[in-house]
Amino acid sequence: xxxxxxxxxxxxxxxxxxTRRKVRRKAPLFRAGEPFHALYAIRTGVFKTCVTxxxxxxxxxxxxxxxxxxxxxxxxxxxHTCDAVALEDSEVCVLPFDRIGELSRExxxxxxxxxxxxxxxxxxxxxxxxxxxxxxAEERVAAFLLNLVQRLQARGFSPSELVLRMTRQxxxxxxxxxxxxxxRTFSRFAQEGVLEVQHRFVRIADVERLRSVLAQPGSGF
Amino acid sequence: xxxxxxxxxxxxxxxxxxTRRKVRRKAPLFRAGEPFHALYAIRTGVFKTCVTxxxxxxxxxxxxxxxxxxxxxxxxxxxHTCDAVALEDSEVCVLPFDRIGELSRExxxxxxxxxxxxxxxxxxxxxxxxxxxxxxAEERVAAFLLNLVQRLQARGFSPSELVLRMTRQxxxxxxxxxxxxxxRTFSRFAQEGVLEVQHRFVRIADVERLRSVLAQPGSGF
DNA sequence: CGACGGCTTGACGCTAATCAATATACGTGG
DNA sequence: CCACGTATATTGATTAGCGTCAAGCCGTCG
Numbered sequence: 001x002x003x004x005x006x007x008x009x010x011x012x013x014x015x016x017x018x019t020r021r022k023v024r025r026k027a028p029l030f031r032a033g034e035p036f037h038a039l040y041a042i043r044t045g046v047f048k049t050c051v052t053x054x055x056x057x058x059x060x061x062x063x064x065x066x067x068x069x070x071x072x073x074x075x076x077x078x079x080h081t082c083d084a085v086a087l088e089d090s091e092v093c094v095l096p097f098d099r100i101g102e103l104s105r106e107x108x109x110x111x112x113x114x115x116x117x118x119x120x121x122x123x124x125x126x127x128x129x130x131x132x133x134x135x136x137a138e139e140r141v142a143a144f145l146l147n148l149v150q151r152l153q154a155r156g157f158s159p160s161e162l163v164l165r166m167t168r169q170x171x172x173x174x175x176x177x178x179x180x181x182x183x184r185t186f187s188r189f190a191q192e193g194v195l196e197v198q199h200r201f202v203r204i205a206d207v208e209r210l211r212s213v214l215a216q217p218g219s220g221f
Numbered sequence: 222x223x224x225x226x227x228x229x230x231x232x233x234x235x236x237x238x239x240t241r242r243k244v245r246r247k248a249p250l251f252r253a254g255e256p257f258h259a260l261y262a263i264r265t266g267v268f269k270t271c272v273t274x275x276x277x278x279x280x281x282x283x284x285x286x287x288x289x290x291x292x293x294x295x296x297x298x299x300x301h302t303c304d305a306v307a308l309e310d311s312e313v314c315v316l317p318f319d320r321i322g323e324l325s326r327e328x329x330x331x332x333x334x335x336x337x338x339x340x341x342x343x344x345x346x347x348x349x350x351x352x353x354x355x356x357x358a359e360e361r362v363a364a365f366l367l368n369l370v371q372r373l374q375a376r377g378f379s380p381s382e383l384v385l386r387m388t389r390q391x392x393x394x395x396x397x398x399x400x401x402x403x404x405r406t407f408s409r410f411a412q413e414g415v416l417e418v419q420h421r422f423v424r425i426a427d428v429e430r431l432r433s434v435l436a437q438p439g440s441g442f
Numbered sequence: 443c444g445a446c447g448g449c450t451t452g453a454c455g456c457t458a459a460t461c462a463a464t465a466t467a468c469g470t471g472g
Numbered sequence: 473c474c475a476c477g478t479a480t481a482t483t484g485a486t487t488a489g490c491g492t493c494a495a496g497c498c499g500t501c502g
Binding site (some may be wrong): 443444445446447448449450451452453454455456457458459460461462463464465466467468469470471472 | 474477478479481482483484487488490493494496497501
Protein backbone atom coordinates (compact mmCIF):
# COMPACT_ATOMS: atom_id res chain seq x y z
CA UNK A 1 0.00 0.00 0.00
CA UNK A 2 1.05 3.64 -0.14
CA UNK A 3 4.35 4.46 1.47
CA UNK A 4 5.90 7.66 2.82
CA UNK A 5 2.94 8.49 5.03
CA UNK A 6 2.87 10.03 8.47
CA UNK A 7 1.05 8.28 11.29
CA UNK A 8 -1.72 10.84 11.07
CA UNK A 9 -2.15 10.24 7.39
CA UNK A 10 -2.22 6.53 7.94
CA UNK A 11 -4.96 6.97 10.50
CA UNK A 12 -7.04 8.83 7.96
CA UNK A 13 -6.57 6.19 5.35
CA UNK A 14 -7.74 3.61 7.82
CA UNK A 15 -11.04 5.44 7.84
CA UNK A 16 -11.35 4.46 4.23
CA UNK A 17 -11.78 0.85 5.05
CA UNK A 18 -15.31 0.82 6.30
CA THR A 19 -16.18 -2.72 5.53
CA ARG A 20 -14.78 -6.02 4.57
CA ARG A 21 -16.73 -8.35 2.45
CA LYS A 22 -16.43 -12.08 1.98
CA VAL A 23 -17.22 -13.52 -1.41
CA ARG A 24 -17.72 -17.21 -1.88
CA ARG A 25 -16.30 -19.17 -4.78
CA LYS A 26 -18.25 -18.50 -8.00
CA ALA A 27 -20.12 -15.61 -6.39
CA PRO A 28 -19.94 -12.15 -7.97
CA LEU A 29 -18.27 -9.24 -6.19
CA PHE A 30 -20.10 -6.99 -8.64
CA ARG A 31 -21.78 -7.35 -12.00
CA ALA A 32 -21.91 -5.21 -15.13
CA GLY A 33 -24.75 -2.73 -14.88
CA GLU A 34 -24.72 -2.45 -11.10
CA PRO A 35 -24.23 1.04 -9.67
CA PHE A 36 -20.67 1.85 -8.79
CA HIS A 37 -19.77 3.23 -5.41
CA ALA A 38 -16.61 1.54 -4.26
CA LEU A 39 -13.31 0.08 -5.29
CA TYR A 40 -12.27 -3.23 -3.80
CA ALA A 41 -8.84 -4.17 -2.49
CA ILE A 42 -8.44 -7.92 -2.53
CA ARG A 43 -7.27 -9.25 0.84
CA THR A 44 -7.37 -12.95 0.12
CA GLY A 45 -8.44 -15.11 -2.77
CA VAL A 46 -8.57 -14.71 -6.53
CA PHE A 47 -11.03 -13.01 -8.84
CA LYS A 48 -11.63 -12.97 -12.56
CA THR A 49 -13.07 -9.95 -14.33
CA CYS A 50 -14.99 -10.39 -17.56
CA VAL A 51 -16.87 -8.28 -20.05
CA THR A 52 -19.85 -9.45 -22.05
CA UNK A 53 -20.83 -8.26 -25.54
CA UNK A 54 -24.45 -7.64 -26.54
CA UNK A 55 -24.53 -10.92 -28.41
CA UNK A 56 -23.53 -12.83 -25.29
CA UNK A 57 -19.90 -13.51 -26.07
CA UNK A 58 -17.74 -12.89 -23.08
CA UNK A 59 -14.09 -12.28 -22.48
CA UNK A 60 -12.08 -12.69 -19.31
CA UNK A 61 -10.13 -9.44 -18.98
CA UNK A 62 -7.99 -10.38 -16.03
CA UNK A 63 -7.23 -12.54 -13.01
CA UNK A 64 -6.66 -10.64 -9.79
CA UNK A 65 -5.10 -11.66 -6.51
CA UNK A 66 -4.30 -10.33 -3.04
CA UNK A 67 -3.21 -6.71 -2.95
CA UNK A 68 -4.74 -5.81 -6.29
CA UNK A 69 -7.60 -3.39 -6.84
CA UNK A 70 -10.74 -4.18 -8.83
CA UNK A 71 -13.67 -1.99 -9.79
CA UNK A 72 -11.83 0.77 -11.66
CA UNK A 73 -14.04 0.19 -14.69
CA UNK A 74 -17.03 1.59 -12.81
CA UNK A 75 -15.76 5.13 -12.33
CA UNK A 76 -16.42 6.49 -15.79
CA UNK A 77 -20.13 5.72 -16.03
CA UNK A 78 -21.02 5.44 -12.35
CA UNK A 79 -21.90 1.84 -12.92
CA HIS A 80 -19.84 -1.25 -13.48
CA THR A 81 -19.15 -2.41 -17.01
CA CYS A 82 -17.74 -5.83 -16.20
CA ASP A 83 -18.29 -8.68 -13.77
CA ALA A 84 -15.89 -9.60 -10.99
CA VAL A 85 -16.31 -13.18 -9.81
CA ALA A 86 -14.43 -14.99 -7.06
CA LEU A 87 -12.56 -18.10 -8.20
CA GLU A 88 -12.17 -19.25 -4.61
CA ASP A 89 -13.56 -18.10 -1.29
CA SER A 90 -12.17 -14.58 -0.98
CA GLU A 91 -12.24 -11.43 1.05
CA VAL A 92 -12.02 -7.80 -0.02
CA CYS A 93 -11.82 -4.38 1.59
CA VAL A 94 -14.59 -2.08 0.43
CA LEU A 95 -13.23 1.38 -0.40
CA PRO A 96 -16.13 3.81 -0.91
CA PHE A 97 -15.15 5.93 -3.86
CA ASP A 98 -16.43 9.26 -2.59
CA ARG A 99 -14.28 8.83 0.52
CA ILE A 100 -11.29 8.10 -1.65
CA GLY A 101 -11.96 11.36 -3.46
CA GLU A 102 -12.17 13.39 -0.26
CA LEU A 103 -9.18 11.78 1.37
CA SER A 104 -6.95 11.96 -1.65
CA ARG A 105 -7.49 15.70 -1.69
CA GLU A 106 -5.97 15.89 1.77
CA UNK A 107 -3.36 13.21 1.48
CA UNK A 108 -1.29 13.76 -1.64
CA UNK A 109 0.35 10.38 -1.43
CA UNK A 110 -3.02 8.66 -1.59
CA UNK A 111 -3.98 10.67 -4.65
CA UNK A 112 -0.80 9.71 -6.42
CA UNK A 113 -1.21 6.11 -5.34
CA UNK A 114 -4.64 5.94 -6.92
CA UNK A 115 -3.33 7.43 -10.14
CA UNK A 116 -0.60 4.84 -10.22
CA UNK A 117 -3.04 2.00 -9.62
CA UNK A 118 -5.14 3.13 -12.57
CA UNK A 119 -2.12 3.69 -14.78
CA UNK A 120 -0.78 0.26 -13.88
CA UNK A 121 -4.05 -1.29 -15.00
CA UNK A 122 -3.81 0.55 -18.33
CA UNK A 123 -0.25 -0.67 -18.85
CA UNK A 124 -1.22 -4.22 -17.88
CA UNK A 125 -3.96 -4.16 -20.49
CA UNK A 126 -1.48 -2.96 -23.10
CA UNK A 127 0.46 -6.11 -22.38
CA UNK A 128 -2.63 -8.25 -22.83
CA UNK A 129 -3.36 -6.54 -26.12
CA UNK A 130 0.16 -7.35 -27.29
CA UNK A 131 -0.40 -10.95 -26.29
CA UNK A 132 -3.79 -11.24 -27.97
CA UNK A 133 -2.74 -9.34 -31.06
CA UNK A 134 0.56 -10.88 -31.91
CA UNK A 135 1.34 -14.10 -30.05
CA UNK A 136 0.84 -17.71 -31.00
CA ALA A 137 -0.92 -20.18 -28.71
CA GLU A 138 2.27 -21.54 -27.14
CA GLU A 139 3.56 -18.06 -26.46
CA ARG A 140 0.29 -16.97 -24.90
CA VAL A 141 0.23 -19.90 -22.53
CA ALA A 142 3.90 -19.44 -21.64
CA ALA A 143 3.39 -15.73 -20.99
CA PHE A 144 0.33 -16.49 -18.89
CA LEU A 145 2.13 -18.98 -16.66
CA LEU A 146 5.24 -16.83 -16.28
CA ASN A 147 3.11 -13.87 -15.31
CA LEU A 148 1.18 -15.92 -12.76
CA VAL A 149 4.21 -17.41 -11.01
CA GLN A 150 5.91 -14.04 -10.97
CA ARG A 151 2.97 -12.51 -9.13
CA LEU A 152 2.73 -15.50 -6.81
CA GLN A 153 6.43 -15.31 -6.08
CA ALA A 154 6.04 -11.64 -5.13
CA ARG A 155 3.53 -12.89 -2.54
CA GLY A 156 5.90 -15.43 -1.09
CA PHE A 157 4.85 -18.52 -3.03
CA SER A 158 6.99 -20.88 -5.02
CA PRO A 159 8.51 -19.53 -8.24
CA SER A 160 7.99 -22.87 -9.96
CA GLU A 161 4.80 -24.41 -8.62
CA LEU A 162 1.27 -23.16 -8.70
CA VAL A 163 -2.33 -24.26 -8.43
CA LEU A 164 -4.56 -22.80 -11.10
CA ARG A 165 -7.69 -21.33 -9.64
CA MET A 166 -9.39 -21.05 -13.02
CA THR A 167 -10.66 -23.56 -15.56
CA ARG A 168 -9.11 -24.22 -19.00
CA GLN A 169 -12.14 -22.44 -20.39
CA UNK A 170 -11.39 -19.29 -18.40
CA UNK A 171 -7.71 -19.40 -19.27
CA UNK A 172 -8.70 -19.80 -22.91
CA UNK A 173 -11.08 -16.87 -22.78
CA UNK A 174 -8.39 -14.69 -21.25
CA UNK A 175 -5.83 -15.77 -23.87
CA UNK A 176 -8.16 -15.70 -26.86
CA UNK A 177 -7.95 -19.47 -27.28
CA UNK A 178 -10.37 -22.38 -27.02
CA UNK A 179 -10.13 -24.60 -23.98
CA UNK A 180 -8.96 -27.53 -26.12
CA UNK A 181 -6.04 -25.47 -27.38
CA UNK A 182 -5.04 -24.57 -23.83
CA UNK A 183 -5.23 -28.20 -22.81
CA ARG A 184 -3.20 -29.37 -25.82
CA THR A 185 -0.58 -26.70 -25.20
CA PHE A 186 -0.19 -27.80 -21.58
CA SER A 187 0.14 -31.39 -22.78
CA ARG A 188 2.78 -30.47 -25.35
CA PHE A 189 4.81 -28.53 -22.78
CA ALA A 190 4.52 -31.48 -20.41
CA GLN A 191 5.66 -33.90 -23.11
CA GLU A 192 8.66 -31.67 -23.84
CA GLY A 193 9.59 -31.63 -20.17
CA VAL A 194 8.94 -27.93 -19.74
CA LEU A 195 5.99 -28.42 -17.40
CA GLU A 196 4.46 -31.00 -15.15
CA VAL A 197 0.71 -30.72 -15.25
CA GLN A 198 -1.81 -32.53 -13.09
CA HIS A 199 -5.19 -30.94 -13.57
CA ARG A 200 -4.97 -27.65 -11.70
CA PHE A 201 -1.49 -28.22 -10.37
CA VAL A 202 1.40 -27.01 -12.51
CA ARG A 203 5.11 -27.28 -11.92
CA ILE A 204 7.45 -25.35 -14.16
CA ALA A 205 10.22 -27.87 -14.71
CA ASP A 206 12.31 -25.71 -17.02
CA VAL A 207 11.79 -21.97 -16.62
CA GLU A 208 14.42 -21.11 -19.21
CA ARG A 209 12.76 -23.17 -21.91
CA LEU A 210 9.41 -21.64 -20.99
CA ARG A 211 10.90 -18.16 -21.26
CA SER A 212 12.55 -19.02 -24.53
CA VAL A 213 9.14 -19.78 -26.03
CA LEU A 214 8.41 -16.07 -25.80
CA ALA A 215 11.60 -15.06 -27.51
CA GLN A 216 10.76 -16.85 -30.75
CA PRO A 217 7.76 -15.39 -32.56
CA GLY A 218 8.11 -17.55 -35.67
CA SER A 219 7.64 -20.73 -33.60
CA GLY A 220 10.30 -23.18 -32.66
CA PHE A 221 12.49 -23.69 -35.74
CA UNK B 222 -13.80 19.09 -20.94
CA UNK B 223 -14.97 19.18 -17.33
CA UNK B 224 -18.36 20.71 -16.72
CA UNK B 225 -20.03 22.19 -13.66
CA UNK B 226 -17.17 24.56 -12.94
CA UNK B 227 -17.28 28.10 -11.62
CA UNK B 228 -15.51 30.85 -13.53
CA UNK B 229 -12.82 30.93 -10.88
CA UNK B 230 -12.25 27.22 -11.20
CA UNK B 231 -12.09 27.51 -14.94
CA UNK B 232 -9.45 30.19 -14.61
CA UNK B 233 -7.34 27.89 -12.50
CA UNK B 234 -7.64 25.08 -14.96
CA UNK B 235 -6.47 27.40 -17.70
CA UNK B 236 -3.22 27.65 -15.78
CA UNK B 237 -2.76 24.01 -16.48
CA UNK B 238 -2.25 24.56 -20.13
CA UNK B 239 1.24 25.91 -20.16
CA THR B 240 2.25 24.92 -23.62
CA ARG B 241 0.97 23.69 -26.87
CA ARG B 242 3.07 21.45 -28.98
CA LYS B 243 2.92 20.73 -32.67
CA VAL B 244 3.84 17.25 -33.83
CA ARG B 245 4.48 16.56 -37.49
CA ARG B 246 3.19 13.47 -39.26
CA LYS B 247 5.19 10.36 -38.29
CA ALA B 248 6.94 12.23 -35.47
CA PRO B 249 6.67 10.89 -31.91
CA LEU B 250 4.87 12.83 -29.20
CA PHE B 251 6.68 10.58 -26.73
CA ARG B 252 8.46 7.26 -26.80
CA ALA B 253 8.62 4.30 -24.44
CA GLY B 254 11.38 4.82 -21.90
CA GLU B 255 11.22 8.61 -21.90
CA PRO B 256 10.60 10.27 -18.53
CA PHE B 257 6.97 11.09 -17.90
CA HIS B 258 5.97 14.55 -16.78
CA ALA B 259 2.83 15.47 -18.65
CA LEU B 260 -0.41 14.24 -20.12
CA TYR B 261 -1.38 15.46 -23.56
CA ALA B 262 -4.81 16.60 -24.69
CA ILE B 263 -5.09 16.28 -28.45
CA ARG B 264 -6.30 19.52 -30.05
CA THR B 265 -6.05 18.55 -33.70
CA GLY B 266 -4.85 15.54 -35.61
CA VAL B 267 -4.65 11.82 -34.93
CA PHE B 268 -2.18 9.71 -32.98
CA LYS B 269 -1.50 6.02 -32.66
CA THR B 270 -0.11 4.51 -29.48
CA CYS B 271 1.90 1.32 -29.64
CA VAL B 272 3.79 -0.96 -27.30
CA THR B 273 6.86 -2.95 -28.23
CA UNK B 274 7.90 -6.32 -26.78
CA UNK B 275 11.51 -7.17 -26.00
CA UNK B 276 11.73 -9.26 -29.14
CA UNK B 277 10.74 -6.31 -31.31
CA UNK B 278 7.13 -7.22 -32.02
CA UNK B 279 4.88 -4.27 -31.66
CA UNK B 280 1.19 -3.75 -31.19
CA UNK B 281 -0.89 -0.68 -31.90
CA UNK B 282 -2.93 -0.17 -28.73
CA UNK B 283 -5.12 2.66 -29.94
CA UNK B 284 -5.90 5.48 -32.34
CA UNK B 285 -6.60 8.80 -30.68
CA UNK B 286 -8.21 11.98 -31.98
CA UNK B 287 -9.14 15.50 -30.93
CA UNK B 288 -10.35 15.81 -27.35
CA UNK B 289 -8.76 12.58 -26.18
CA UNK B 290 -5.95 12.28 -23.63
CA UNK B 291 -2.75 10.33 -24.19
CA UNK B 292 0.13 9.62 -21.86
CA UNK B 293 -1.74 7.90 -19.02
CA UNK B 294 0.58 4.91 -19.34
CA UNK B 295 3.46 6.97 -17.98
CA UNK B 296 2.08 7.66 -14.51
CA UNK B 297 2.78 4.33 -12.89
CA UNK B 298 6.51 4.13 -13.54
CA UNK B 299 7.31 7.81 -14.04
CA UNK B 300 8.32 7.01 -17.56
CA HIS B 301 6.38 6.18 -20.67
CA THR B 302 5.81 2.55 -21.59
CA CYS B 303 4.48 3.07 -25.10
CA ASP B 304 5.06 5.30 -28.11
CA ALA B 305 2.62 7.94 -29.29
CA VAL B 306 3.14 8.87 -32.93
CA ALA B 307 1.25 11.45 -34.99
CA LEU B 308 -0.49 10.02 -38.07
CA GLU B 309 -0.94 13.51 -39.48
CA ASP B 310 0.33 16.95 -38.53
CA SER B 311 -1.18 17.46 -35.09
CA GLU B 312 -1.27 19.73 -32.09
CA VAL B 313 -1.58 18.89 -28.40
CA CYS B 314 -1.92 20.75 -25.12
CA VAL B 315 0.79 19.84 -22.66
CA LEU B 316 -0.67 19.21 -19.19
CA PRO B 317 2.17 18.95 -16.65
CA PHE B 318 1.22 16.13 -14.33
CA ASP B 319 2.36 17.68 -11.07
CA ARG B 320 0.15 20.67 -11.79
CA ILE B 321 -2.77 18.38 -12.45
CA GLY B 322 -2.14 16.83 -9.05
CA GLU B 323 -2.08 20.18 -7.25
CA LEU B 324 -5.06 21.60 -9.04
CA SER B 325 -7.21 18.54 -8.71
CA ARG B 326 -6.78 18.77 -4.96
CA GLU B 327 -8.39 22.19 -5.07
CA UNK B 328 -10.94 21.61 -7.78
CA UNK B 329 -12.88 18.47 -7.07
CA UNK B 330 -14.46 18.38 -10.50
CA UNK B 331 -11.03 18.21 -12.12
CA UNK B 332 -10.06 15.34 -9.88
CA UNK B 333 -13.15 13.42 -10.78
CA UNK B 334 -12.68 14.25 -14.44
CA UNK B 335 -9.20 12.77 -14.40
CA UNK B 336 -10.45 9.63 -12.73
CA UNK B 337 -13.11 9.28 -15.37
CA UNK B 338 -10.62 9.75 -18.18
CA UNK B 339 -8.47 6.95 -16.80
CA UNK B 340 -11.44 4.71 -16.14
CA UNK B 341 -12.71 5.33 -19.68
CA UNK B 342 -9.37 4.20 -21.06
CA UNK B 343 -9.56 1.01 -18.98
CA UNK B 344 -13.06 0.30 -20.26
CA UNK B 345 -12.03 1.04 -23.85
CA UNK B 346 -9.22 -1.48 -23.53
CA UNK B 347 -11.66 -4.07 -22.20
CA UNK B 348 -13.53 -3.63 -25.47
CA UNK B 349 -10.36 -4.13 -27.48
CA UNK B 350 -9.59 -7.27 -25.52
CA UNK B 351 -13.05 -8.60 -26.34
CA UNK B 352 -12.42 -7.84 -29.99
CA UNK B 353 -8.97 -9.45 -30.05
CA UNK B 354 -10.01 -12.40 -27.96
CA UNK B 355 -13.24 -13.46 -29.55
CA UNK B 356 -13.97 -11.85 -32.91
CA UNK B 357 -13.33 -13.06 -36.43
CA ALA B 358 -11.56 -10.92 -39.01
CA GLU B 359 -14.74 -9.51 -40.58
CA GLU B 360 -16.15 -8.62 -37.21
CA ARG B 361 -12.95 -6.90 -36.13
CA VAL B 362 -12.86 -4.74 -39.24
CA ALA B 363 -16.56 -3.92 -38.95
CA ALA B 364 -16.19 -2.99 -35.28
CA PHE B 365 -13.16 -0.88 -36.08
CA LEU B 366 -14.93 1.11 -38.79
CA LEU B 367 -18.12 1.58 -36.78
CA ASN B 368 -16.11 2.81 -33.81
CA LEU B 369 -14.18 5.25 -35.98
CA VAL B 370 -17.20 6.81 -37.68
CA GLN B 371 -19.02 7.05 -34.39
CA ARG B 372 -16.17 9.06 -32.90
CA LEU B 373 -15.88 11.17 -36.03
CA GLN B 374 -19.61 11.82 -36.01
CA ALA B 375 -19.37 13.04 -32.41
CA ARG B 376 -16.88 15.59 -33.76
CA GLY B 377 -19.20 16.80 -36.48
CA PHE B 378 -18.00 14.67 -39.38
CA SER B 379 -20.00 12.46 -41.66
CA PRO B 380 -21.48 9.30 -40.15
CA SER B 381 -20.82 7.38 -43.33
CA GLU B 382 -17.63 8.69 -44.89
CA LEU B 383 -14.12 8.78 -43.52
CA VAL B 384 -10.51 9.07 -44.52
CA LEU B 385 -8.26 6.58 -42.79
CA ARG B 386 -5.21 8.21 -41.34
CA MET B 387 -3.45 4.92 -40.74
CA THR B 388 -2.04 2.23 -43.01
CA ARG B 389 -3.46 -1.26 -43.49
CA GLN B 390 -0.47 -2.45 -41.52
CA UNK B 391 -1.38 -0.26 -38.56
CA UNK B 392 -5.04 -1.26 -38.72
CA UNK B 393 -3.92 -4.88 -38.83
CA UNK B 394 -1.65 -4.45 -35.84
CA UNK B 395 -4.47 -2.87 -33.85
CA UNK B 396 -6.91 -5.63 -34.83
CA UNK B 397 -4.50 -8.53 -34.45
CA UNK B 398 -4.57 -9.25 -38.21
CA UNK B 399 -2.06 -9.12 -41.03
CA UNK B 400 -2.32 -6.25 -43.49
CA UNK B 401 -3.33 -8.61 -46.30
CA UNK B 402 -6.29 -9.80 -44.25
CA UNK B 403 -7.39 -6.22 -43.63
CA UNK B 404 -7.12 -5.45 -47.32
CA ARG B 405 -9.03 -8.57 -48.33
CA THR B 406 -11.76 -7.86 -45.80
CA PHE B 407 -12.19 -4.34 -47.16
CA SER B 408 -12.38 -5.78 -50.67
CA ARG B 409 -14.98 -8.35 -49.67
CA PHE B 410 -17.14 -5.73 -47.98
CA ALA B 411 -16.82 -3.55 -51.08
CA GLN B 412 -17.81 -6.44 -53.32
CA GLU B 413 -20.88 -7.09 -51.15
CA GLY B 414 -21.89 -3.45 -51.41
CA VAL B 415 -21.37 -2.75 -47.71
CA LEU B 416 -18.45 -0.38 -48.28
CA GLU B 417 -16.90 1.73 -50.98
CA VAL B 418 -13.14 1.76 -50.56
CA GLN B 419 -10.60 3.84 -52.43
CA HIS B 420 -7.26 3.58 -50.71
CA ARG B 421 -7.65 5.65 -47.56
CA PHE B 422 -11.16 6.86 -48.35
CA VAL B 423 -14.04 4.72 -47.08
CA ARG B 424 -17.77 5.20 -47.52
CA ILE B 425 -20.11 3.03 -45.49
CA ALA B 426 -22.79 2.22 -48.03
CA ASP B 427 -24.89 0.01 -45.78
CA VAL B 428 -24.49 0.69 -42.07
CA GLU B 429 -27.08 -1.89 -41.10
CA ARG B 430 -25.29 -4.69 -42.90
CA LEU B 431 -22.02 -3.57 -41.36
CA ARG B 432 -23.62 -3.62 -37.91
CA SER B 433 -25.14 -7.01 -38.56
CA VAL B 434 -21.67 -8.45 -39.12
CA LEU B 435 -21.08 -7.93 -35.42
CA ALA B 436 -24.26 -9.66 -34.37
CA GLN B 437 -23.29 -13.01 -35.86
CA PRO B 438 -20.30 -14.65 -34.19
CA GLY B 439 -20.53 -17.87 -36.17
CA SER B 440 -19.83 -15.96 -39.42
CA GLY B 441 -22.30 -14.99 -42.04
CA PHE B 442 -24.32 -18.10 -42.88
C1' DC C 443 -22.51 -44.54 -5.78
C1' DG C 444 -23.99 -42.05 -9.57
C1' DA C 445 -24.11 -37.89 -12.19
C1' DC C 446 -22.10 -33.94 -13.75
C1' DG C 447 -18.54 -30.59 -14.74
C1' DG C 448 -14.01 -30.31 -16.18
C1' DC C 449 -10.20 -32.18 -18.83
C1' DT C 450 -7.82 -34.79 -22.47
C1' DT C 451 -7.21 -36.53 -26.96
C1' DG C 452 -8.23 -37.45 -31.87
C1' DA C 453 -9.89 -36.40 -36.66
C1' DC C 454 -11.12 -32.97 -39.68
C1' DG C 455 -12.14 -28.30 -41.66
C1' DC C 456 -11.73 -23.52 -42.07
C1' DT C 457 -9.74 -19.07 -41.26
C1' DA C 458 -6.20 -16.24 -41.56
C1' DA C 459 -0.97 -16.31 -42.21
C1' DT C 460 2.59 -16.71 -45.42
C1' DC C 461 4.86 -16.10 -49.70
C1' DA C 462 4.87 -13.84 -53.96
C1' DA C 463 3.86 -10.86 -57.80
C1' DT C 464 1.91 -6.71 -59.36
C1' DA C 465 -0.20 -2.27 -59.13
C1' DT C 466 -0.78 2.27 -57.28
C1' DA C 467 0.23 6.43 -54.65
C1' DC C 468 3.46 9.31 -52.48
C1' DG C 469 7.45 11.91 -51.56
C1' DT C 470 11.77 13.52 -52.87
C1' DG C 471 15.21 15.47 -55.55
C1' DG C 472 16.67 16.88 -59.94
C1' DC D 473 6.96 20.21 -62.32
C1' DC D 474 8.14 15.81 -63.64
C1' DA D 475 10.50 11.39 -62.96
C1' DC D 476 12.11 8.22 -60.33
C1' DG D 477 12.29 5.34 -56.19
C1' DT D 478 10.05 3.76 -52.28
C1' DA D 479 6.10 2.95 -49.30
C1' DT D 480 1.57 1.20 -49.52
C1' DA D 481 -2.10 -1.63 -51.29
C1' DT D 482 -4.30 -5.37 -53.88
C1' DT D 483 -4.74 -10.01 -55.25
C1' DG D 484 -3.60 -14.95 -55.84
C1' DA D 485 -1.86 -19.61 -54.34
C1' DT D 486 -0.65 -22.32 -50.72
C1' DT D 487 -0.16 -23.75 -45.90
C1' DA D 488 -0.06 -23.72 -40.89
C1' DG D 489 -2.48 -23.26 -36.84
C1' DC D 490 -6.25 -23.16 -34.34
C1' DG D 491 -11.28 -24.15 -34.03
C1' DT D 492 -14.87 -27.46 -34.24
C1' DC D 493 -16.97 -31.71 -33.34
C1' DA D 494 -16.86 -35.87 -30.96
C1' DA D 495 -15.68 -39.49 -27.77
C1' DG D 496 -13.95 -40.93 -23.50
C1' DC D 497 -11.71 -40.18 -18.92
C1' DC D 498 -11.18 -38.36 -14.44
C1' DG D 499 -12.47 -36.31 -10.07
C1' DT D 500 -15.60 -34.25 -7.32
C1' DC D 501 -19.68 -33.38 -5.01
C1' DG D 502 -24.21 -34.29 -3.81
